[in-house]
Amino acid sequence: MQKVEGGTEDARGFAIAIVLSGIGAGGTERVVSMLANRLARNGWRVTIITPEATDAQSYYPLDSSVDIVRLGLPAARYGRFRGRWVAIRRILGLRRVFARLKPDVILSFLTRTNVQSLMAAVGMDVPVIVSERNNPAMQEVGPNWNRLRSLFYPRAHGLVVMTSGALSFFPESHRRRSWVIPNFATLPHGVVARRDGKVLTAVGRMVHQKGFDLLLQAFARIARRFPDWTLALWGEGPERETLERLVHGLGLEGRVHFPGLSQRPGGWIESADVFVLSSRYEGWGIVLLEAMAAGLPVVSFDCPWGPAEMVEHRQNGLLVPPEDVEELSRAMALLMNDPALRDRLAQAAKSDSRRFEPDRVLSQWEDVLLQAAVHRHSGSTQRRLAPAA
Structure with missing residues (x-):
């Protein structure tokens, strides 16, 4: 250039x-x-x-x-x-x-x-x-x-x-x-990841591309094993009502929350403990990079394109095959069950995000x-x- x-x-x-x-x-x-x-x-x-x-x-x-x-x-x-x-x-x-x-x-x-x-x-x-x-x-x-x-x-x-x-x-x-x-990767001033709870977090417009339906199915498979964990889906969009009905159909009432848009950019980071990207495809996946920069442990579908350019499997996060609900549930469970792994991946994610x-x-x-x-x-x-x- x-x-x-x-x-x-x-x-x-x-x-x-x-x-x-x-x-x-x-x-x-x-x-x-x-x-x-x-x-x-x-x-x-x-x-x-x-x-x-x-x-x-x-x-x-x-x-x-x-x-x-x-x-x-x-x-x-x-x-x-x-x-x-x-x-x-x-x-x-x-x-x-x-x-x-x-x-x-x-x-x-x-x-x-x-x-x-x-x-x-x-x-x-x-x-x-x-x-x-x-x-x-x-x-x-x-x-x-x-x-x-x-x-x-x-x-x-x-x-x-x-x-x-x-x-x-x-x-x-x-x-x-x-x-x-x-x-x-950028974080608004004053936004800090606390990681002192048990909240899985996903962020994005509620459309088919973002795969929140796949995430709900994955969470439903492990929810009973982790009764103290909840899932927060941040965002708005045309599929919100469909997703709310799916929560009911999967028996996840009280375990899944829809906070809407965060009141300030990046505010969702402050209540997150593990970040999940469940997209079917992406142009990049900026929220994944924001989560890494904030020092959150991340798990993501290896969807085309973007996640594989940010996440190195088991080094600074977890990558699972695209749209594989079973593997996504296993990866989430692995992080939910292992605080030491969460800490290690979070520290590596924060360090590696400096490339961006x-x-x-x-x-x-x-x-x-x-x-x-x-x-x-x-x-x-x-x-x-x-x-x-």
Whole structure:
């Protein structure tokens, strides 16, 4: 990779437009908030653009110099024709904002938003970098969006993914320039893992991907052996009622709790003793990394992709075959039954998570964006590129 000599000083005066579907709670939103804050501190003019309602508030703190533009076209269940009309309005809205801001680089997150950003920027002399944050081989975006992605991704300046597995999904035409940048491990100030109880914890949006139904089945197999342990499922989503019915069907009343969203980012860590990732697939699995950074013992499905890049089996956590409920229950029982093993794995997890410190990861993002901005002006500037150290 190359970098611009002079470090962040060369970024001053550059403008970036960051486009994403929402500014609420979530892994992508966390990355965007921290990246936007870093860029703003380093002299970039930063604008976040979201289709959300005009009164939408950011779940994560943002620097006072970061502007937010809300298009007032939030996600909702639309019929086919209504949905297309809303998508067109979003594209037109993005194009108007791009024309007004005249950014040096556009950074877009998630497939549908990426396609809309690329369409909105057609004919504009501005590089667009798109980032996929999930597992593109497993995530269903629909045939129309797949076709549009195939048509417009070759127009992107470059593609950022979190794992080599995700990168291998895309043909060469979709990644003229490409970068694998992992997620980072970060804990909000004041959040500390206490690990003085007996609570299994899982965190995520309550959707099929997260596999909470598999986790409940695994817990049901061992619950009677560990009557003093409980399971907390943090998050909200369309499958919550289905999961609550499953709790009843498995006879787990009083043993499983649904606390909802934590009142502050990372607050769920403070009541967790063992963290479990039961996802069928992931783009990365940022909550797994957060648990490791907090010094929690972890057990995870070895799902595609992400967990195997963070967890080394029996060294800093436990990995079990994807969607194998029986093996998941055994791994959970192993940790629940062995405090010494929990302590050993927790200490190793906390140490190993330093590979993903925010400053290291965010500096990779800034290098990519700076290269793109300089590339746009390469015909009229004397900025000099030097090999990275």
